[in-house]
Amino acid sequence: MNTTTEHPWVTTPVTAGLLRGALDVERTAHGVLPHRLPARARAQCDDGQLAMAESQPSGVRLVFRTRATAVELDTLRTKRFYVGAPPRPDGIYDLLVDGRLTRQTSASGGNTLTIDMTEGTTETRTGPPGTVRFTDLPEGDKDVEIWLPHNETTELIALRTDAPVEQAPDRGLKVWLHHGSSISHGSDAASPTAIWPALAASLGGVELINLGLSGSALLDPFTARALRDTPADLISVKIGINLVNTDLMRLRAFTPAVHGFLDTVREGHPTAPLLVVSPILCPMHEDTPGPTAPDLGGIGSGQLRFRPMGDPAERASGKLTLRIVREQLTRIVEQRAADDPNLHHLDGRDLYGETDAAELPLPDQLHPDAATHRRIGERFAALAFGADGPFASRSL
Structure with a gap:
């Protein structure tokens, strides 16, 4: 590496002790790969979408204390490309100093994953590692956080600084464990600290573990066990949109599956505040x-959109819609709350509803844009962490 600094570089091994937001760390040929599901969970499902989603480090960050004014991180990213569509923007690394966003940059090189949605195929090509650099940081001791790109699988190879690194002290913050779909994963947010759960965590003054899994919030038992086994003070699960757009189950299976999912979470967290969040407004569903399918008509101009493939008449046979999901979640939480006073419900339309859709429509019919992520994050913080919310300090 051709780097210059006034002091010799100090290389620090990237270990689990420096990472927050990851449930597992895999050693690879290049370095380490953070995972957001444990190895046992990954072994129970060979779905490619889930594998891609859980290896994308949404909410995962390197955290350390140092006097360094220059930081370098060698990484090997895997960037997605879609056949016929313009290249996606590079993933962003957010650097925070003492909790404040100070620098942003992207990595070069890396592997590529090319997805042909017309043919349903993927192709992976290997590439070289890249280096992200942050310089001219403030002098003196400080807490440094490097939030990894929420939408690029990222292997961590080497961390270099111009002063020694030590583990950041425990600030005593409550841990918020959240599970949801691509919207919770980050979809089209501007950067990793701008995804709505990260923004809400910052406003709520808590540590985030984000199990938002794009396309994969499907009431999987292994995900419920991951939530059960992860230490946390506050827990939320956002359920619905993926079950509709994958057309995974009918109403007969949905209600018992929700109960089973919540039962499993409660095995590990019997009294923690547990918030069930229904889907935000998505007019087409x-x-x-469902199912949902890509509308490829405008992909060449970068206008990828989605469309529903179901028929409203199919509701009579038990097919799910968002309205049905919300009604059932309301009923399930009301039923369970009679014996579980720490179980709560939040209607997703309070985060993004009809008025919001008129002002900030979903660009692709399915995912919110950067401005909407901010709105959802601010609203969730107010509703969940506010004085009357289920995550307020009096509830802990």
């Missing part, structure tokens, strides 16, 4: 079942 409010009353029309």
Whole structure:
């Protein structure tokens, strides 16, 4: 590496002790790969979408204390490309100093994953590692956080600084464990600290563990066990949109599956505040079942959109819509709350509803843009962490 600094570089091994937001760390040929599901969970499902989603480090960050004014991180990213579409923006690394966003940059090189949605195929090509650099940081001791790109699988190879690194002290913050879909994963947020759960965590003054898994919030038992086994003070699960857009189950299976998922979480967290969040407004699936399919008509101009493939008449046979999901979640939480006073419900339309959709429509019919992520994060913080919210300090 051709780098210059006034002091010799100090290389610090990247270990689990420096990482927050990851449930597992895999040693690879290049370095380490953070995972957001444990190895046992990954072994129980060979779905490619889930493998890609859980290896993308949404909410995962390197955290350390140092006097360094220059930091370098060698990484090997895997960037997605879609056949026929313009290249996606590079993933962003957010650097925070003492909790404040100070620098942003991207990595070069890396592997590529090319996805052909017309043919349903993928192709991976290997590439070289890249280096992200942050210089001219403030003098003196400080807590440094490097938030990894929420939308690029990222192997961590080497951490270099111009002063020694030590583990950051425990600030005594409560841990918020959240599970949801691509919207919780980050979809089209501007950067890793701008995804709505990260913003809400910052406003709420808590440590985030984000199990938002794009396309994969499917009431999987192994995900419930991961939530059960992860130490946390506050827990939320956002359920619904992926079950509709994958057309995974009918109403008969949905209600018992929700109960089973919550039962499993409660095995590990019997009294923690547990918030069940229903889907935000998504007009195309409010009353029309899935599955959801890409509308490839405008992909060449970068206008990838989605469309529903179900028929509203299929609701009679038990196919799910968002309206049905919300009604059932309301009923399930009301039923369970009679014996579980720490179980709560939040209607997702309070985060993004009809008025919001008129002002900030979903660009691809399915995912919120950067401005909407901020709105959802601010609203969640107010509703969940506010004085009357289920995550307020009096509830702990």
